[in-house]
Amino acid sequence: MRLATISVDGEPVCVAYLSDGSMLNMSGAAGSLQGLIDGGKPALDAARKLVAEAEDGQHQDKVIRQSAALMAPIPKPAKNVFCVGRNYAEHIAEGDRAQNQKVGVTEHPVFFTKPPTALVAPDGDVLLFPEVSTSIDYEVELTVVIGTAGRNISKADAMDHVFGYTILNDITARDIQRRHGGQYFKGKGLDGSCPIGPVIVTADEIDDPHALSIRLTVNGEQRQDGNTKDMIFDIPTLIASLSEGLTLEPGDMIATGTPSGVGYAMDPPQFLKDGDTVVCEVSGIGTLSNTVRAV
Incomplete structure (x- = not known):
């Protein structure tokens, strides 16, 4: 459904x-x-x-x-949205090049969260706060919706806990992210920084969540074009790792990371500006479109 x-x-x-x-x-x-x-x-x-x-x-x-x-499919989630960083090798590589550093692939998944106040409906506005950030970026992500609660979930059982899937755009203030020591929450938690939707597709409708095309355009220009098969940590691994000592509950959402093509890694960097239209697409789910608005 x-x-x-x-x-x-x-x-x-x-x-x-x-x-x-x-x-x-x-x-x-x-x-x-x-x-x-x-x-x-x-x-x-x-x-x-x-x-x-x-x-x-x-x-x-x-x-x-x-x-x-x-x-938003779940307009007021009970908890923050869980997110995964650095989960596509090409995205890691482009980030390392842009920052002139070598972090590479981490041994364990990188987790952070986005607060419920960040959520934006389909066709809603991504907010720009020019006095707060001048480096607003985009990241299209396949997002898992948990259906069955669990803690210390094994990889073998992980997919039994999935209700379905949706699309999330992990809007990020890159300058704020760097300003706070590289930690993710503040730079990714601004109001209007979590467009999500348009639907939740139940798990039975997606034959293989690790074989979905995942794309993003800005004003019709292709920026990201990847496939979920390229995730470093697959969905069972993410669920197993996140649930270690931490109870996942029905309605919890886990954004699984983004492929390459983000704005800050372009030469020169291309950040979002007032009036831009950003469209995210994941095969089998649909498209999520939002307009950028300065406030």
Whole structure:
């Protein structure tokens, strides 16, 4: 299923996309997309049944055929979004060249987080704060949504904990990142720095999350063009590593890193500016488009 959250009279409503592009209002069954995830397999099975019935012509009073404003799939996550740094070899190499250093591949995954206040809806604005940063960059990322709670999850069991996948743009203030000793949180946690969506695609819809094209354009210009097969640490490894002594819960999100082509590594560097349109694409999921706005 392709699940989303739309705004109806200013309130979030969980929907499932039907084959004709219309949406089925799932609020009566799930309450919210987070509620659907929390409900586990019984809730997911019930949702699939409703979608199948709607495809057969039932529940027409719950079908939304006009366009609706998308919200972030989980508009107010209970926790920060987990993120992974330095997970594509070519991205590591371009960063090392740009900074004239040699860090290379780390022995263990690099984790950081983005706060819920950073989230941006599909078609929402990426915020620029010119007095705070002049080096705002982009990073398209496949993002894993956890469905089943667990701690000390083994790699063998990791994929059983995945509910689905979405797209995240890890907007980064590079100058702030460098200013704070290279640590990631402050430079990646500004308001408006976490566009996410447009949908969560359930895990059964993605045959192999390690074989997806992943791309990003700025004003139509191709900047990033990679494939998730090139991740250094695959999804089972990320889940196993992150969950060591740390409980992952339903609705937790893990952005899995970005391929090469980021703005700060270009010659000369190309940072985002007011009015830019940034489009992220991951095959099997869709596109996430946002406009950059100075405030």
